[in-house]
Amino acid sequence: MNAREKYGIPKDAVITIAGTVGVGKSTMTRTLAEHLQFRTSFEKVEANPYLDKFYKDFEKWSFHLQVYFLAERFKEQKRMFEYGGGFIQDRSIYEDTGIFAKMHYEKGTMSPVDYETYTSLFEAMVMTPYFPHPNLLIYLEGSLDSILDRIQKRGRPMEQETPLAYWEEMHQRYENWINSFNACPVLRLDINDYDLVQDPSSIDPILEKVGSFIQQTALLKK
Numbered sequence: 771m772n773a774r775e776k777y778g779i780p781k782d783a784v785i786t787i788a789g790t791v792g793v794g795k796s797t798m799t800r801t802l803a804e805h806l807q808f809r810t811s812f813e814k815v816e817a818n819p820y821l822d823k824f825y826k827d828f829e830k831w832s833f834h835l836q837v838y839f840l841a842e843r844f845k846e847q848k849r850m851f852e853y854g855g856g857f858i859q860d861r862s863i864y865e866d867t868g869i870f871a872k873m874h875y876e877k878g879t880m881s882p883v884d885y886e887t888y889t890s891l892f893e894a895m896v897m898t899p900y901f902p903h904p905n906l907l908i909y910l911e912g913s914l915d916s917i918l919d920r921i922q923k924r925g926r927p928m929e930q931e932t933p934l935a936y937w938e939e940m941h942q943r944y945e946n947w948i949n950s951f952n953a954c955p956v957l958r959l960d961i962n963d964y965d966l967v968q969d970p971s972s973i974d975p976i977l978e979k980v981g982s983f984i985q986q987t988a989l990l991k992k
């Protein structure tokens with residue numbers, strides 16, 4: 771029996787991993803997919819033609835970057851649907867609007883007219899009855915210090931050179947955002963409670979939680 775069967779996770783499930791930059795989403799995505807024999811949907815950071823430019827000049831590139839991310843995530847959404855699920859997704863589409871676009875607009879690095887255009891595009895694409903929501907959103911949370919440490923260790927220069935205030939603001943916004951998020955069921959995991967790098971077996975209790983959580987929320991829907 772494989773882990774997916776053992777923990778009663780449906781083979782068409784879509785699980786999305788959310789959380790601030792550097793918290794460990796990609797690592798969790800890879801590990802869960804490996805254990806559940808699911809496909810992955812990653813953000814392609816290296817191939818992103820705007821990301822580097824964006825970190826150098828938020829005002830100039832915010833809108834371009836948001837439209838690019840929206841298009842990429844929408845294509846991924848379509849791919850997951852066409853395969854009939856069975857995916858772990860690195861970051862949700864909800865974070866693009868609920869965290870990033872909103873933050874840049876409110877901090878003045880995205881103009882009101884650009885934000886309005888982006889929001890109406892997002893709503894037309896995503897806020898429709900035809901848009902499939904994930905079965906589960908796993909939210910990874912941790913202290914700002916441990917996350918900053920991970921950003922530094924991972925070593926993407928564009929992130930290392932970004933002022934601390936940006937990461938502080940994002941960390942705070944994530945906390946507020948998740949407390950009112952209700953588009954799909956949420957399982958919160960504290961990054962201090964597992965270590966996929968040093969202790970690969972720490973995924974086992976997480977798989978068990980994911981299984982029982984999905985089963986409980988399926989029962990509630992009935």
Ligand SMILES: Nc1ncnc2c1ncn2[C@@H]1O[C@H](COP(=O)(O)OP(=O)(O)O)[C@@H](O)[C@H]1O
Pocket residue numbers: 789790791792793794795796797798920921923924964965966967968
């Ligand atoms: N559970 C973990 N324990 C220790 N280090 C981790 C863990 N998960 C991720 N890391 C490290 O933290 C850094 C950021 O992780 P990553 O998965 O790329 O984050 P994200 O996708 O959220 O930006 C990487 O250097 C990674 O090796």
Ligand SMILES: Nc1ncnc2c1ncn2[C@H]1C[C@H](O)[C@@H](COP(=O)(O)O)O1
Pocket residue numbers: 789790791792795796813815821835836839861865866867870871929
């Ligand atoms: N929607 C977004 N707007 C701005 N920046 C974004 C968005 N989505 C992702 N990013 C950035 C943040 C990181 O520098 C990279 C990859 O994110 P990660 O959390 O490391 O997977 O893209």
